[in-house]
Amino acid sequence: MSATIYEAPRAAAKPGETVVTSTCGHNCGGRCVVNAHVRDGRIVHISTDARRWNPDHPPLPACARGVGQIERTYHPDRLQYPMRRTGPRGSGQYERITWDEALDTVAREMLRVRETYGNAAILDASRTGSQSMLHGRVAAQRFLYMFGGCTDLWSNMSAEAEVFSVRITYGEKDYKSAGREPTDFANSRLILMWGWSPGDGTFGTGTMQYLKHARKNGTRIVCIDPRVTMTSKQLADEHVFIRPSTDAAALIAMAYVIVSENLHDQAFCDRHVLGLDEGPVPEGASYRSYLMGLNDGQPKTPEWAAAITGIPAATIRRLAIEFATTKPAAIQAGYAGGRTVFGEQFHRAVYALAAITGNVGVSGGGSGVSNGATGRAGIRSLPIGKNPIESKVASPLLADLLAHGKAGGYPADIRMIYSAGGDLFNQCPNAGKMAASLDKVEFIVGQDHFMTPTVRMADIVLPATTFWERNDVHVPWAGAGHYAIYMKQAIEPMYECRNDIDIFDDLSRRVGINGYNTKSEAAWLKDLTADAVDDFQAFAEQGVARFAAPKDAVAFAAQIRGEQPFATPSGKIELYSTVLAANPNPYGLGVIPPIPTWFAPNDDTKRFPLSLCTPKSRARTHSIHGNQERLGKVDPDTVWMHPNDAAERGIVDGQNVRVFNDIGATVLPAQVTDRIAPGVVSIKEGAWYTPGADGADSRGCANVLTTDRSAPCGATTYNTNQVKIEAAQ
Incomplete structure (x- = not known):
């Protein structure tokens, strides 16, 4: 008898509606049940797992971001059709084109860049804005590796x-x-x-x-x-x-x-x-x-x-x-x-x-x-193969890579960027430097749901489906809980949007790749879950597979x-x-002693006396949901300041302030609170970079203030930065 339990954590459908179980296809920190209530081909309501909490068999309830997916799906700013840039980069000026025109252009530019500069000149800037086992970043990696390789940003930006x-x-x-x-x-x-x-x-x-x-x-x-x-x-x-x-x-x-x-x-x-x-x-x-x-x-x-x-x-x-x-x-x-x-x-x-x-x-x-202690519980993701070239850069150094390329000791001068579900121009450190370092980049593709700060820099924009518009599978984000969720398609693809696999499959044929997509969506998902799921039909119909607990709850x-x-x-x-x-310097980024050792940051605390940390927002998943006004009210963007620091600067709660250092500035309201240590301020990461005519950000983007440097292990350094704060003019 199977130890796996298949369950449908959703209410019965009302007359005239269907209820479909899925989970948010984002790098959100959870892996919760979201149920789409569909009427006449449109999601009219999102519910979640409403069962009473039980430590032996816990429900999988969603947070505000999960319930807020309905606002995101039908947001008026959804990308609806392919577009080509007609104005200066970053101006937001585009014209509508057909899919054939868009993909022909992308294919032609990819072949040109490869022929002229080599594969290392192509940067994969895809990330986890659209993430699951089949669609998303893995689809981009599989395509680019089959194309002959690319420059990879190799280090995990979170961890x-x-x-x-x-x-x-x-x-x-x-x-x-x-x-x-x-x-x-x-x-x-x-x-x-x-x-x-x-x-x-x-x-x-x-x-x-x-x-x-x-x-x-x-x-x-x-x-x-x-x-x-x-x-x-x-x-x-x-x-x-x-x-x-x-x-x-x-x-x-x-x-x-x-x-x-x-x-x-x-x-x-x-x-x-x-x-x-x-x-x-x-x-x-x-x-x-x-x-x-x-x-x-x-x-x-x-x-x-x-x-x-x-x-x-x-x-x-x-x-x-x-x-x-x-x-x-x-x-x-x-x-x-x-x-x-x-x-x-x-x-x-x-x-x-x-x-x-x-x-x-x-x-x-x-x-x-x-x-957790169980990881993916045997669920696999789309095979991506191996990057045929050794061209890798630590992720926090993207701005410096774009600014200096080979002259700065990097493996390539980047001439083309492909971003599928990535918003790295917002999420990597030093957003201002990245925006100012794109002159040598000849072609950018933005494949996404919205005109994010990254897509806004693209030459060709490709509208992708959300997770509600395709089938997929996902596993617990934290590697705990030993379950999987079948992400059943709830609605037809909106507008002219296409899913990631279909986009890359079509593009692969135009650049001469054979065998990119060898299976149907259902066949892929059945194969990727075969080591854990013993009844795929029950899994797809019910929505959640609960696997046996690990022998040991502690690694x-x-x-x-x-x-x-x-x-x-x-x-x-x-x-x-x-x-x-x-090998004390394994990545060429600095010596790491064999034992845990204290090193001082040695930042300029005299000119910039306030230490900045950049925590998560309950209203966003990194920059995802950053354009959702209603959801944003769950956790408004402010800069936390201790009362002593605020008083010293003549700042009162709710006042607009300018937060700045040598690399950038942003404006947002002050939140004066004793819930933060003296000498420390915090700005929630993920607000969309929106520079004004003077280059200063106007929406509280933390990464205009974070330095593009790497820890010796390749980690990001979002929480080692110094700033000053003054009343906004």
């Missing part, structure tokens, strides 16, 4: 610091299966939520409910964050403010307290950890030596960290002792601390703390990774039981990375 650190520390290639299932939260006596706020950006469907369940059952929750987030406000027994980009220092100081006071689990470390002590690692190279300051003369005491982080030394010491002596305890690290100039050090210091206290791989503990439990080694070179948790010892 590369964690991707890297999980691989270096635990040897695990899939960071989405290196954490623990939310069902295990209630087994923790203590949870440190470090830069992690599932109540703001969503971090797995149902995560907040499981955290509330844990707290109700006695779990103590402490939040460490520059802001009192929605999560902290609802759940925290204690909130600890910290300066952005200083997380590693606090974690290292906690490790100092634990090790210096012999509160660590030495037996666990002897069995499972490499690098806390000398012996297997070179003399003086151990984590203990670093903590005690044996090489640099600086013991990493709470007093040392207090001056860096703004956390009182007594608080650091108390948290360290509590974490070491409360069993089991978990540290849940979000991505925010990794989106800093040395972001890999944050994650590696988190994992070190989990390891030395013996919490890795045990129920109620965990690895320090906030994703690496088998390794701790001794059933298998860790996949690192040593077979252990590597606080001392043998990979980094052999």
